[in-house]
Amino acid sequence: MPHKLPHLLFDFGGVIINIDYNRTLEAMRRFGSGIEFTQAAQAGLFDELETGQLTPTQFRTGLREHYQLTATDEQLDAAWNAMLLDVPAERLALIAELRAQGYQTALLSNTNHLHITEINRRLQQQYGLRNGIADCLDRVFYSQEVGMRKPGEEIFRHALDQMNWKAEETLFIEDSPQHIATARRLGLHTLFLTPPLTLQDALPAAIRAFSA
Missing domain, CATH: 3.40.50.1000 (HAD superfamily/HAD-like)
Structure with a gap:
């Protein structure tokens, strides 16, 4: 029983x-293209952040390098947090x-x-x-x-x-x-x-x- x-x-x-994952995708795409993030699967950069292998500073650097994003730390944080309702x-x-x-x-x-x-x-x-x-x-x-x-x-x-x-x-x-x-x-x-x-x-x- x-x-x-x-x-x-x-x-x-x-x-x-x-x-709402799309809100972050849309916000990130204002700074560049090629962002990969969905509920079912995500790029290694995001996995590393979620398992504590990257600091927020390293994550922002990774976003800029991997996806050729041009944005300030504050802009990247706001875009990353845009999915949170x-x-x-x-x-x-x-x-x-x-x-x-x-x-x-x-x-x-x-x-x-x-x-x-x-x-x-x-x-x-x-x-x-x-x-x-x-x-x-x-x-x-x-x-x-x-x-x-x-x-x-x-x-x-x-x-x-x-x-x-x-x-x-x-x-x-x-x-x-x-x-x-x-x-x-x-x-x-x-x-x-x-x-x-x-x-x-x-x-x-x-x-x-x-x-x-």
């Missing part, structure tokens, strides 16, 4: 925060309600220093969260801090081990199919959150299905 109170492992972008209050409220009910929660995110700094700045400004999204969950796992990224199996195993969770007792909420595939292969339950589904629409039903 499955665990009656599943542990909840959340992706960040497209699940808690709204994301809003964090709806009702999503944070749902997570807070679930935690109050006894659910353990964690975040597993492919992210980078520039993005998480900007997101957490906004969360502090809008919601008064001093530590950003970390104030909303029991634990956060950022790819650039652990040196691994989804869809690799290692980062999932790391999060489960650190949380002392069993895969079969964990529900993973994600909007990228390749990450869902890894989670399922490892035995996690999954909620594939595709538009127009939102967290508050789909998660309560997924939890009920898990516990049935």
